[in-house]
Amino acid sequence: MSLPDEPARLELYHVTVAYGGQLALQDVTLQVPHGAQVAVVGPNGAGKSTLFKVLVGLLPVQAGQIFIHGRPLGAHHDCVAYVPQREEVDWRFPVTVADVVMMGRYGRLGWLKRPKAYDRAIVMRSLEQLGIAELADRPIGELSGGQQRRTFLARALAQEPHILLMDEPFTGVDAATQETTMRLLEQLRDKCVTVLLSTHDLNLAATHFEQVILLNKRLIRYGSAEQVLTPETITETFGGQVFWLEIHGGGQRMATASHCCPPEPIDSTKRR
Amino acid sequence: MIIDWLITPLSYGFMQRGLIASMLVGILCAVVGCYIVLRSMAFLGDALAHGILPGVAVAYLLQINLTLGALAAGVAVALGIAFLSRQGTIKEDTAIGILFAASLSLGVLLISTIRTYAVDLTHILFGNVLGVSPADLWLMGGLVCVVLTTIILLYKEFLVISFDPVHAAALRLPANLLRHLMLVLLALTVVVSLQTVGVGLVAAMLVTPGATAYLLTRRLSEMMILAAALGAFSGIVGLYLSFYFNVASGAAVVLTATALFLLTFLLAPRKGLLWQRRRPHS
């Protein structure tokens, strides 16, 4: 559980990130306390994936600073685990599910060391937690999409991270995998693992996460679901849509409606 | 009878050395080749082999050890490819193509200035495993040890950067350093192999046993061990064939490996052609 007086363990100060000349994140400053579970929401192209990539070291920051446990990003070797939106692995590579999950241990093992019985036990436990223990010896390429996702979640778990970044884990998975992921989040909460999870499901963000980051290139707002997901901020960020939200803890429902769609141009050739 | 058939060649010193050399090369190429097969870099092996030509030619003209010349050129080409394709400004494929063509031309140009018939040089081009001297064998053995030890020690790291570069970055592995190291290991492998199979056939030795093993295994470590066994087997069988039928040794080794591949391609469980044909009915 995150205590109010716990020091911030993930800190971003004026972080700006650009692809080529184009800004994807602009002047983002926020501090996430140790063990918090934070939903990252924002429209397509808001920079959610970009934020995660920066935190894991895949993209350089153009300006600003990032600290984890008070030390600059990069001083730690494997305390950040990352489950990308789209895995870019070679699916025909000869590795089994257990091999992939074992890769989560590589950071802890360090150079030249081989996995021990202890590591294998952790791999087995992670597989069981995600309900794919019986797939352990199957080649990774011969699994279904949802099973593959569970494999990579299991790997993140085996990494025993302090900070877990999950990029849209609920997109394109069935109810069972979604359920497993939610259970996983509860276990991680008990272990005081900080979780940042991006999602397009505002309802889920409001009901299951104590904190929400609303992002649209800039940080629109960061705080409790109640503070962040107000009709004004949602309208401002997402434009004309209607949402029904059930706020975390509170249970009251909130309707946010906004002006209807922007007026269509009469020119019908522009329609698709 | 069969024992005689197997033992007779061993009474010749050059055959003993040749067998050891071709077995070493078979193992080394097969193990390193697994990464070539998995990362679809068959082109790279061939490019490195040809990229070595100018180094060999220069060494010949300067009358220094040809293997040393090959070594220097191989490492230079490997690092050149790494340099051109770093940060993805040019795709690796393109960088390889450019350097490959340039070194090959330079090699041909230099060799064309050598007027006299150069026996040593044809050995580099086509391989001459039966001409391996004890000193050559020691050098080979040393290089094989270095390359294989590196691959075993860095197994985890090479596995991650090949399979999942994003996770490698999350683990903060020095991806570029590892990638360059792999290229250098490949260059060393190619140089070691030149004497056995020659420039033209190195690529085949790199790719064929690995491809065969890929069809039969489901884990990288198993694939490497099986490929090494297949490579060693092809090396030995090919050399016996060349001894008894008096054919070029490099070609005999490569064709043995190819025969094993074709057999596997047809008959392998799960991935083989016949198996896949049969499966719907069973």
Ligand SMILES: Nc1ncnc2c1ncn2[C@@H]1O[C@H](COP(=O)(O)OP(=O)(O)OP(=O)(O)O)[C@@H](O)[C@H]1O
């Ligand atoms: N590799 C890239 N090169 C150039 N621009 C990029 C690249 N990746 C993302 N962008 C741009 O950066 C911006 C932020 O992208 P990002 O992937 O972070 O958005 P996102 O919030 O994850 O969106 P989504 O909800 O669609 O996943 C977008 O405008 C996108 O076009």
Ligand SMILES: [Mg+2]
């Ligand atoms: Mg995204």
